[in-house]
Amino acid sequence: MGFFRGRLEADLGEREVDVARKTILWGGLAVFALALAVTGYALLTTGLAPLPPVPFTVWLPVGVGLLLLSLITPPARSAELEARVRHAMAPHSVERELGYLAFCLAGFILGMIGLSGLLGLLYGNMANLAAPAVRLLFLLFIPLLLVDWAQVGRAGDRPTIPRIAMAVTEPWRWLGLIAVLVGVVLLASAVDLATMIADRALPVGLLGIVVTISVPEEIFFRGMAQTRLEILVGRWSAVLLTSLFFAATYAAMGTDVDVVRGEATLLHGDLLRAIATYGVWGVFYGYLWSCYRNIWLNIILRSCVIALITIPLQHPPG
Structure with a gap:
């Protein structure tokens, strides 16, 4: 683990570090297991939205996608890529940068709630206009300025995470597209694909999804936060x-x-159901990123998921 592992071991000892990491791993798995159990029980006993059922829009595509990634990713090449990532991260102060990212995430949430509420009071149904601006500001521009761009100018010949993530020249780093396409096809089979294709606003909708949601969120959550964690x-x-x-x-x-x-509100604040849906898809996004460090694959997958779910809802057939 290099410098950062050495620092942790100096403070806690190697055994304590391993125990802490295992605690985080098993604790995270327990939270996901609880969320899946609670959501599954609710779906079976109450027929709770969303529709189509979560197993077909989330759990099946993600499960198959994760299995495919584990089978098709070349272990030796993935290990070499991981070494390049750690070499690129060596000059970074990971703990401080994670603090910056936490600040940005808090700013994003508060900005979304505050600005959406203000626009809702002033302009009624225009409240959703707050999302693109706040997302781009707090999940892309400010984090890049504080975390990545600050290092690019001083990197010299050393690789940087933006270069690794965006300049994907090795053909094998596109193998993950197989899992992406299979996951998307499985999701498409469970949603109203005909309505989406018939939507005249589809190109504009897809562009908006890519620019205002997929790019900032995948760069922030996977490219920056997960890499440092x-x-x-x-x-x-x-x-x-x-x-x-x-x-x-x-x-x-x-x-x-x-x-x-379903409703215009997400799960009425139900965190466990959010974990069973957003969180489960997040595992797919995260594993895809850890295998290939190809941000384009993440953007493709995320954009397809959002488009397949939301566009048919927003533009029902008339």
Whole structure:
């Protein structure tokens, strides 16, 4: 783990570090298991929205996608890529940068709640205009300025995370597209695809999804937050933690933007159901990122998921 592992071990000892990491891993798994159990029970006993049922819009595509990623990712090449990522992160102060990212995430949530409420009072149904501006500001521009761009100018010949994530020249780093396409096809089979295709506003809607949701959120949650958490707590613990933060963010905002169908509010603040939907998809996004460090794959997957769920709802056939 290099410098950061050395610092942790100096403070706590190697055994304590391993215990802490295992505690985070098993604690995260327990939270996901509880969320899945509670949501599954609610679906079976009450027929609770979203529709189509969560197993077909979330759990099945994600499960198959994770299995495919584990089978098709070349272990040796993935390990070499991981070494490049850690080399790129060596000059960074991971703990301080995670603090900056936490500040940005809090600003995003508060900005969404505050500005949406203000616009709602002033302009009624125009409240949703707050989302793109606040998301781009707090999840893209400010984090890049504080965390990544500050290092790019001083990197010299050393690789940086933005370069690794965006300049994908090795063909094998596109193998993850297989899992992405299979997951998208499984999701498409469970939603109203005909309505989406017939929607004349589809190109504009897709562009808006990519620019205002997929790009900032995948760069923030996976490219920046998860990468730094992996250095501190390990791969799977970081995937789970980032997915939990991702789900909690949507639950805190209380707006339906992504996975969950139904009311205009997300799960009425139900964090466990948010974890069982947003969080589960977040595990797919996180594992995909950890295998290939190809931000384009994450953006493609995230954009397809949002489009397949939301566009048919927003533009019903007339």
